[in-house]
Amino acid sequence: MKRKIKEIIIKNIFLFIALVSIFILGLIVVFLFLEGLPIFKVVSFKDFIFGLEWYPTYDPPSFGIWALIVGSFIVTFFASVIAIPLGVLSAVYIAEIAPPFIKEIFKPVIELLAGLPSVVLGFFGMAVLAPWLQETFDIPTGLNIVNASLVLALMAVPTIASISEDALYSVPQEFKEASYALGATRFETIAKVIVPAALSGISTAVILGMARAIGETMVVLMVAGGAAAIPESIFDSVRPMPASIAAEMGEAPFRSEHYHALFATGIVLFFLTFCFNLIADYVSHKFKEVGSATL
Amino acid sequence: MKRIMNILLIAVICLAFAGLGTASAGETIVVKGSTTVLPVAQAAAEAYMKSHSGVNISISGGGSGNGIKALVDKSTDIANSSRFIKDKEIEMAMAKGIYPVPHRVAIDAIVPIVHPSNKVSDLTIELLSLIYQGKIRNWKEVGGPDLQIVVVSRDTSSGTYEVWEEKILNKAKVTPRAQLQASNGAVVQAVSKNKYAIGYIGFGYLNKSVKPVKVNGVTASVETALSGVYPVARPLFMFTDGWPVGIVSSFLNYVVSREGQDIVKKEGFIPLF
Numbered sequence: 001m002k003r004k005i006k007e008i009i010i011k012n013i014f015l016f017i018a019l020v021s022i023f024i025l026g027l028i029v030v031f032l033f034l035e036g037l038p039i040f041k042v043v044s045f046k047d048f049i050f051g052l053e054w055y056p057t058y059d060p061p062s063f064g065i066w067a068l069i070v071g072s073f074i075v076t077f078f079a080s081v082i083a084i085p086l087g088v089l090s091a092v093y094i095a096e097i098a099p100p101f102i103k104e105i106f107k108p109v110i111e112l113l114a115g116l117p118s119v120v121l122g123f124f125g126m127a128v129l130a131p132w133l134q135e136t137f138d139i140p141t142g143l144n145i146v147n148a149s150l151v152l153a154l155m156a157v158p159t160i161a162s163i164s165e166d167a168l169y170s171v172p173q174e175f176k177e178a179s180y181a182l183g184a185t186r187f188e189t190i191a192k193v194i195v196p197a198a199l200s201g202i203s204t205a206v207i208l209g210m211a212r213a214i215g216e217t218m219v220v221l222m223v224a225g226g227a228a229a230i231p232e233s234i235f236d237s238v239r240p241m242p243a244s245i246a247a248e249m250g251e252a253p254f255r256s257e258h259y260h261a262l263f264a265t266g267i268v269l270f271f272l273t274f275c276f277n278l279i280a281d282y283v284s285h286k287f288k289e290v291g292s293a294t295l
Numbered sequence: 296m297k298r299i300m301n302i303l304l305i306a307v308i309c310l311a312f313a314g315l316g317t318a319s320a321g322e323t324i325v326v327k328g329s330t331t332v333l334p335v336a337q338a339a340a341e342a343y344m345k346s347h348s349g350v351n352i353s354i355s356g357g358g359s360g361n362g363i364k365a366l367v368d369k370s371t372d373i374a375n376s377s378r379f380i381k382d383k384e385i386e387m388a389m390a391k392g393i394y395p396v397p398h399r400v401a402i403d404a405i406v407p408i409v410h411p412s413n414k415v416s417d418l419t420i421e422l423l424s425l426i427y428q429g430k431i432r433n434w435k436e437v438g439g440p441d442l443q444i445v446v447v448s449r450d451t452s453s454g455t456y457e458v459w460e461e462k463i464l465n466k467a468k469v470t471p472r473a474q475l476q477a478s479n480g481a482v483v484q485a486v487s488k489n490k491y492a493i494g495y496i497g498f499g500y501l502n503k504s505v506k507p508v509k510v511n512g513v514t515a516s517v518e519t520a521l522s523g524v525y526p527v528a529r530p531l532f533m534f535t536d537g538w539p540v541g542i543v544s545s546f547l548n549y550v551v552s553r554e555g556q557d558i559v560k561k562e563g564f565i566p567l568f
Contacts, residue, residue, distance in 0.1 A: 054471070059466075126484065127484075229470075250360065254363075254387065
């Protein structure tokens with residue numbers, strides 16, 4: 001009897017702890033909306049999202065974040081173009097091709113890369129990559145889309161590689177054996193059996209990697225250049241949403257229109273990462289490889 | 296069980312002593328706000344604490360807006376600000392029964408800077424304004440090499456930017472193609488590495504890695520800023536709630552004393568006298 005009571009108490013303690021974290025998260029979301037929504041009394045939703053001018057401190061101010069949204073998407077897109085092949089292919093190598101001792105080294109090293117503070121990567125982009133890009137391509141500024149995409153890709157690769165590797169690793173051994181038994185080569189087995197079987201996990205990895213890139217603040221603040229205009233070339237500077245929020249929030253007068261506009265930008269960002277996570281969740285459930293038959 | 300009790304007892308005694316410790320350390324002044332004023336406040340606080348043992352001054356940055364916000368929230372005694380308080384902020388403060396009082400502590404001159412290899416060394420306010428509006432896009436139009444101009448600006452809510460907007464742009468809009476940097480240090484870093492770039496920084500952040508540009512033929516210096524000849528200068532403030540009393544008043548008096556103003560000078564700002 002006493003054991004049973006103990007059991008119930010412990011269960012409830014855990015329930016309480018879980019509820020506390022969910023509750024706090026909920027409060028943060030409520031706060032975000034409370035502080036962000038008042039801006040729509042000043043500008044219409046359409047003008048806020050699609051407005052081309054971001055002059056929050058002028059008189060009269062203009063609060064259009066389209067250039068910031070485009071900036072966010074464009075660096076995320078190019079970062080993905082770089083990071084997806086790198087991440088997925090290194091996962092394939094680690095999971096399927098590498099001999100065990102190399103795997104023992106590579107996997108922790110890639111995971112360690114995920115732990116690099118973003119400000120360190122940002123500084124690298126600013127002090128090393130930017131002057132190099134400027135010299136090499138003879139362009140007016142090294143703080144641009146290419147630089148930001150490269151550094152963001154560097155941040156997304158560990159996420160993508162690590163989760164993809166887990167997905168590849170959990171493909172049942174029988175699939176591989178069956179493929180070999182049918183006379184397939186190693187390459188055919190990897191390309192036509194293992195990767196397709198792990199596709200849901202790999203897609204999840206890619207989407208989470210992209211979510212990480214779109215929400216990243218420090219790197220884009222330091223290396224994207226921060227021009228609030230629609231870019232005309234990949235060597236133009238852009239100002240992704242997180243960079244704008246981080247740079248301006250400190251000086252925006254409390255509860256002013258500018259302050260509310262920055263929170264509203266935060267809401268847009270929240271919805272974007274939320275969508276990425278929803279899609280990741282959907283993909284990982286929808287295309288899950290279920291069951292395998294063995295003798 | 297007894298061991299746990301003992302540990303608890305020791306913990307309680309430690310806490311009690313810690314409480315005594317802080318109590319005997321005397322009064323505390325909290326200072327928050329502008330990162331421009333921060334180095335001055337920091338150095339002045341260190342010197343003040345040395346001569347007034349028992350006073351503890353805790354200083355943090357966060358920007359002028361956050362400093363005034365903190366003053367309104369009563370979470371700071373002194374709010375550093377690189378601009379004068381805004382009407383909206385005064386309303387907010389009044390609504391909460393706070394009466395912000397400004398104290399001028401130093402003068403900050405904003406200096407346009409270019410890459411050391413740039414031949415341009417003198418620009419008028421009009422030319423600077425046109426460059427920042429994106430209407431002059433090549434250095435050859437202002438007597439420099441045939442290179443595109445990369446405009447480096449500050450985030451539009453920084454105090455430094457506000458001075459630049461007021462004194463140079465005269466309310467015209469900065470080109471959206473301007474690069475944004477979040478601090479004086481970052482502007483120096485960006486301009487020193489880019490021969491196309493022009494930026495502007497507080498006088499205190501000027502160093503050998505960048506070249507200052509004269510404005511209307513006037514070199515930024517302590518003398519020209521103080522005499523008012525240099526056109527891009529602004530006062531720096533510390534705000535208190537009501538007229539300061541006690542320890543806060545004593546600290547502010549120290550900042551505007553001869554000794555305090557020597558610190559201001561040493562930090563690269565321009566002393567009041």
